[in-house]
Amino acid sequence: MDQQQQELVTMVRNFMNREIKPHIREFEEAGGYPDHLVQMGKDMGLTVMQVPERYGGLELSTTTTAMMLEEGAKVESTYISMFNITNMGAKIVMFAGSEAQKEYYAGILADGGMSSFCLTEPGAGSDAASVRTTAVRKGDKYIINGNKMFITNASIADVFLVVASTDLSKGYKGLATFIVERNRPGVAVGKKEDKLGMRLSITAEVAFQDVEIPVENLVGTEETGFVNAMKVLELSRPLVAASSVGSSQQAIDLAVKYSQERVQFGQPICKFEAIQMMLADMQMRTSAARALVYNACALIDAGLPCSKEAAMAKCYAADAYQKNATDAVQIMGGYGVMKEYMAEKLYRDSKITQIVEGTNQIQRMVIAKQMIRENKI
Structure with missing residues (x-):
């Protein structure tokens, strides 16, 4: 990370741990974030994360935005993602809009619009x-x-x-x-x-x-509506995947901590090979997903084609998250399905990631079609 990335990731980490983490269950029961927390995100400039500076935005790279999404998802995936969706609309306008449209739309977001x-x-x-x-x-x-x-x-x-x-x-x-x-x-x-x-x-x-x-x-x-839609989905998939990586890491952290605290048969369950195999697989999946995410982000930032790589990142990261959440629940046993423990929430949330931004079946179709196109005989 460069200095700007370190500062932004630290900002997100501190905010999420201070303002969001202690109240996640309370917010979920209420059905959303309180207005003052949404306003705090606007005050941090999150509505214009990827809007060019000349239109009043932060002009963050895809890689930097992914880092922020990953960090936020280590606590709760939906908060930073709420603002990523706002930037998603702006990408279409910046990609295909007129100068007047760019100024108008960016102005709405710069003023705190969602x-x-x-x-x-x-x-x-x-x-x-x-x-x-x-x-x-x-x-x-x-x-x-x-x-x-x-x-x-x-x-x-x-x-x-x-x-x-x-x-x-x-x-x-x-x-x-x-x-x-x-x-x-x-x-x-x-x-x-x-x-x-x-x-x-x-x-x-x-x-x-x-x-x-x-x-x-x-x-x-x-x-050009279909082209616009497909382009913005391609650009957004690595960012959705970054959020899945953060949540996968959260599942690992919960499972590792629990496995050291839970004593059965006279020793912490992390001493048992069955648990160790699960923990190792969780880490390998997450590290592989992270590599796919930042590879796709680097391609986007370099202005290179990335439809296959973006689909790979989104698909694999979502599958890794769903499996990690399942394994975290399994390691925690009965406690894993209790609402007072975050593993239960991750288990529910993870399923959504395999559906949004194009189902994982669609991602596999995108990957295969691009493979055939690249290796046509």
């Missing part, structure tokens, strides 16, 4: 090309109609990046991306979803009914 990326629908999950939300142009406006679901940050977002079809007959070639402000008439956010895990991550449905936006809110062209 953002959501609206792609998933009731009938369009892994098959993103099946989006049925429509955007019909009428003069100098677009009229948006449709429903998005499982949208992270929906309840706290000030602005949405919405993928909608301008021509359903064109399939994915008819998809476009739009900036839609929360306060526009016809935008309605549904109730917070009652999820198995990651319950501190606010997830809800967003409905758009005859929502009028100016044509200036179209990001890119009417044909």
Whole structure:
């Protein structure tokens, strides 16, 4: 780490241990973070982590952002991730938007605004090309109609990046991306979803009914929505994976500590080879996942292609986290399934990571297709 990275990671570590760790169960029961803690994240500049400096952001590299996400997830994965989602929307605008759009969107985030990326629908999950939300142009406006679901940050977002079809007959070639402000008439956010895990991550449905936006809110062209969505997912997968690595490390820390404290048959259970094998596997998985994450991040920061590497990082890190959480529960036995112990929460949270940002089955398809493309005969 360079000095800036060390300072940022230390800042995240101190904040998470001081403000979040003592209250995780309390926050989970309440269904979210209190407003003052969200504001503290904004005050730290987390809404503009990866926004370029010329637009008022911190312009952190992907590698530095991953380090912050990993460190935060060693306590609780959803807090820093909440702000990563906000930056996710900004990436589309910075990648494909006009100069005016970049200044406008970055200005919202620099003022403490939160953002959501609206792609998933009731009938369009892994098959993103099946989006049925429509955007019909009428003069100098677009009229948006449709429903998005499982949208992270929906309840706290000030602005949405919405993928909608301008021509359903064109399939994915008819998809476009739009900036839609929360306060526009016809935008309605549904109730917070009652999820198995990651319950501190606010997830809800967003409905758009005859929502009028100016044509200036179209990001890119009417044909580039699918490309925009795939690009931002590729850029975000190593960051989601970094969070999984941090949580995997948390599972290791819990298991190692417990195994030294728990005495059975006259000795700490860490003395038993069966436990040692599990601990060793947990560490190997996490170290391998970490290597994949920072390899993908380095490629992104160098401006190099990384679709395969990003998918590998996301898929392997999520699987490693799920297995580590399972093993932590197993090592802790009956205590592992009690809500007063964090292993139970990690077990629930870990499953979500194998689904979000493209399921791990989709990641494997991306990896294999790229392998075949690179080695075509």
